[in-house]
Amino acid sequence: MxxxxxxxxxxxxxxxxxxxxxxxxxxxxxxxxxxxxxxxxxxxxxxxxxxxxxxxxxxxxxxxxxxxxxxxxxxxxxxxxxxxxxxxxxxxxxxxxxxxxxxxxxxxxxxxxxxxxxxxxxxxxxxxxxxxxxxxxxxxxxxxxxxxxxxxxxxxxxxxxxxxxxxxxxxxxxxxxxxxxxxxxxxxxxxxxxxxxGGEDFSEALIDGFIEAVGKQHGLTDKEADPVVYQALRKQAEQAKRGLSGTAEVAMELRYQEQSLRWAIGEEAFLKLCEPxxxxxxxxxxxxxxxxxxxxxxxxxxxxxxxxxxxxxxxxxxxxxxxxxxxxxxxxxxxxxxxxxxxxxxxxxxxxxxxxxxxxxCPYSQGIEVSEQIATGRFQPGFYLPIIERNSVVPISREQVVSTIVDNQMALHVSVYQGESRLVKDNIFLGEITIPVPPRPAGQISVSVRFTYDVNGLLEAEMTVAETGEKHRLIIEENPGVLTPAEIEEKLAALAKLKIHPRELLPNAQLMARADRMFQQALGEERQWIAQATARFQSMLESQEENTIKQGRDELKTLLDQLEGEGWL
Structure with missing residues (x-):
């Protein structure tokens, strides 16, 4: 399947x-x-x-x-x-x-x-x-x-x-x-x-707006200094962003250092905030x-x-x-x-x-680094030669021919890049290979570089030395940051040892986590109601009776929805 x-x-x-x-x-x-x-x-x-x-x-x-x-x-x-x-x-x-x-x-x-x-x-x-x-x-x-x-x-x-x-x-x-x-x-x-x-950036804009409008004057200047405060702000920003889809004005509220911070924002102000x-x-x-x-x-x-x-x-x-x-x-x-x-x-x-x-x-151009002649006998490296242009239909295979630039050159170094800039330093490095070539006068040894890009967006480069017919293949696998096959096996073994929370108990775990969060955020009577309802549900969980647990889950969810509104997805 x-x-x-x-x-x-x-x-x-x-x-x-x-x-x-x-x-x-x-x-x-x-x-x-x-x-x-x-x-x-x-x-x-x-x-x-x-x-x-x-x-x-x-x-x-x-x-x-x-x-x-x-x-x-x-x-x-x-x-x-x-x-x-x-x-x-x-x-x-x-x-x-x-x-x-x-x-x-x-x-x-x-x-x-x-x-x-x-x-x-x-x-x-x-x-x-x-x-x-x-x-x-x-x-x-x-x-x-x-x-x-x-x-x-x-x-x-x-x-x-x-x-x-x-x-x-x-x-x-x-x-x-x-x-x-x-x-x-x-x-x-x-x-x-x-x-x-993406949408996360619009949420971050709201967080920054909240800190600028009401946070700084109450000592909240760094949104990432306290992970608990940051996550509370993220939740408020997400709810505000969604609220602005159907309401002219919404409010973000945060309990910070025994203070209640509140900031109201309307659609026009949100537009200005998100202009960049x-x-x-x-x-x-x-x-x-x-x-x-x-x-x-x-x-x-x-x-x-x-x-x-x-x-x-x-x-x-x-x-x-x-x-x-x-x-x-x-x-x-x-x-x-x-x-x-x-x-x-x-x-x-x-x-x-x-x-x-x-x-x-393919969304990006793919190419290699080449040297360009800047004066007689003088070459400067670092220039980008695209081989597959962006928005070419895939699968695709394209070829370019390059030559040696110094007399009796023994090897040709091919560096592969992805991007659109004229200089390779401004593009993304993908991989490299060094190819041995027979020593000859400059320009007499040529190498054809063929790129093949498949439907999954994965690239393979093949270099053929014209004079010897030798082929060298570079499958772009060992990008910086990408796991090697040996590392994959190691990670597979590590993940297999992890204990996964039982799927059938997730509804209970989610509700308890929500109740814990709301308890931390609430004050006064609300906090007491949540504590009492959570304790009742916990005792029902310990009974291990399915019908009793379902009834308790429904009761606790109803209370939390009444206090907070239905959870968002």
């Missing part, structure tokens, strides 16, 4: 292609969305999802979020006494989604299609594949998030021909893709994006349109994907840029996961999808 997974910065989802349609798979709490949050409970067992998110405020030293932004790097996060890489944290989320799918489908799940931001680098894509491997999944395909959204959207189209733009603003990344649908063939024309722009972020959304749109050689008027539809597109500020910007309202007939939170399920169905050769053909493009 192949499943489709949207591995998100803020939330993750899993879906399956079944009976001719994409079907969302609920988690243990019955929700489609699983927060991309990992933590350890008091016994050291791993918690994933809403139960972990509730503990961000009460146990920040044991809980972490937004780790997708560091995929492909060697950053490590400490939870208690243990250190975790981004791939390991993502693997724990994927493991949880895999368990949800197996429970829902009633069979083992061994393969998956996982979505990635279109603008993910080679290292980030490899790290995502490794995360799947660590979770016990064979990653059949990595598919770009806006491409997945387009697949889901395209299947709902009645027109045989359509040209549309997917505006995908998730929790941590922003992607733009322009696509054409023609007689069952969906072709990506261009992609652009920003890997460090909204400006950053424009550039990738303009770049994608230029690369596709199109104008905004040439597009038939604008499709929204990603939960952050629910913000009125974002929708107004889209309407202003394109002179029309975007399509909102598909749930932006789910559209990428549904598209991943479509791709899983295509990989499984489902007969209901036999007329759908999908093509994609």
């Amino acid at each position: 192949i499943i489709g997974i949207d591995l998100g910065t803020t939330n993750s989802l899993v879906a399956v292609w079944r009976d001719g349609q994409a079907e969302m798979i609920p988690n243990a709490l019955g929700h489609a969305l699983t927060p991309s949050v990992v933590g350890l409970d008091d016994s050291g067992a791993v918690l994933v999802g809403l139960a972990a998110r509730e503990r961000l405020i009460t146990h920040p030293q044991l809980t972490t979020a937004v780790f997708k932004r560091y995929m492909g790097s060697d950053r490590q996060t400490r939870l208690g006494t243990q250190l975790f890489r981004p791939e390991e944290l993502s693997a724990l989320v994927l493991k949880s989604l895999k368990a949800d799918a197996e429970r829902y489908l009633g069979e083992a799940v061994t393969e998956a299609v996982i979505t990635v931001p279109a603008y993910f680098s080679d290292a980030q894509r490899k790290a995502t594949k490794i995360a799947g491997q660590l979770a016990g999944l064979k990653v059949e395909r990595l598919v770009n998030e806006p491409t997945a959204a387009a697949l889901a959207y395209g299947l709902h189209q009645n027109e045989p021909e359509s040209r549309f733009l997917v505006f995908d603003l998730g929790g941590g990344t922003f992607d733009i893709s322009i696509l054409e649908l023609f007689e069952g063939v969906m072709e990506v024309r261009a992609s652009a994006g920003d890997n460090f722009l 972020l909204l400006k950053r959304l424009r550039e990738p749109i303009e770049k994608a349109l230029r690369d596709a050689r199109l104008k905004a008027i040439d597009l038939d539809q604008i499709v929204l994907a990603g939960g952050a597109t629910r913000m009125p500020a974002v929708r107004k910007l889209v309407a202003k840029l394109f002179g029309r309202m975007p399509a909102m007939n598909l749930n932006p939170d789910e559209v990428v996961a549904r598209g991943a399920a479509v791709m899983a169905g295509l990989k499984a050769r489902d007969e209901t999808l036999n007329e759908v053909v999908m093509t994609d493009v």
Whole structure:
């Protein structure tokens, strides 16, 4: 069984292609969305999802979020006494989604299609594949998030021909893709994006606004000095951001050093606060349109994907840029996961999808470092020679010929980069190889450099020395920050030893974590009510009687909802 997974910065989802349609798979709490949050409970067992998110405020030293932004790097996060890489944290989320799918489908799940931001680098894509491997999944395909959204959207189209733009603003990344649908063939024309722009940044803008408006005058100047305060502010900012989707004004409140801090903000003030972020959304749109050689008027539809597109500020910007309202007939939170399920169905050769053909493009240019002649007999290194240009249709293979530049040169050093800048120092280094060549006068030895870029966005470079016919291959695997095969085996063994919190007990764990958080945040009578209700529920848990526990869970949830409102996802 192949499943489709949207591995998100803020939330993750899993879906399956079944009976001719994409079907969302609920988690243990019955929700489609699983927060991309990992933590350890008091016994050291791993918690994933809403139960972990509730503990961000009460146990920040044991809980972490937004780790997708560091995929492909060697950053490590400490939870208690243990250190975790981004791939390991993502693997724990994927493991949880895999368990949800197996429970829902009633069979083992061994393969998956996982979505990635279109603008993910080679290292980030490899790290995502490794995360799947660590979770016990064979990653059949990595598919770009806006491409997945387009697949889901395209299947709902009645027109045989359509040209549309997917505006995908998730929790941590922003992607733009322009696509054409023609007689069952969906072709990506261009992609652009920003890997460090998403809904989380709008939340951070609100936190900064709160500190500037009311925090500084009460001694709150550094949002990251106290993890508990920071997580409390993040929760308030997230709720305020969502509240502004339906209310003219919302308030953020924080209990800080025996003081109650309150800040009201309206939609106009929020727009002003987020102006730098909204400006950053424009550039990738303009770049994608230029690369596709199109104008905004040439597009038939604008499709929204990603939960952050629910913000009125974002929708107004889209309407202003394109002179029309975007399509909102598909749930932006789910559209990428549904598209991943479509791709899983295509990989499984489902007969209901036999007329759908999908093509994609590489989002970055890939090339090598070369030296350029600056005077007779004088060469300067550090220049970039693109071999595969950005937005070329994949899979693709391209070749360039380079030559030696000094007499009797014994070797040629090939350094591979990714990016768009003229100088390699401003691009991303991917790998290098040194090739022996026969000594000859300068310029008489030539080497053809062939790049092959596959549908998963992974690059292979092959160098052939023309005079000897010798071939040298460089598979870009050992990027800085990407685990080696030996390290993967070591991490697999370490993850296998981790104790996972029992899935069937997650509803109780989530509710207890929520009650603990609210107790810490409450004062006076409210705090007493929460304490009494939590104690009653705890005694019911100890009874181990399922009906009694369910009744107690419903009672405690009702009280918490009355005090706080329903929990957000």
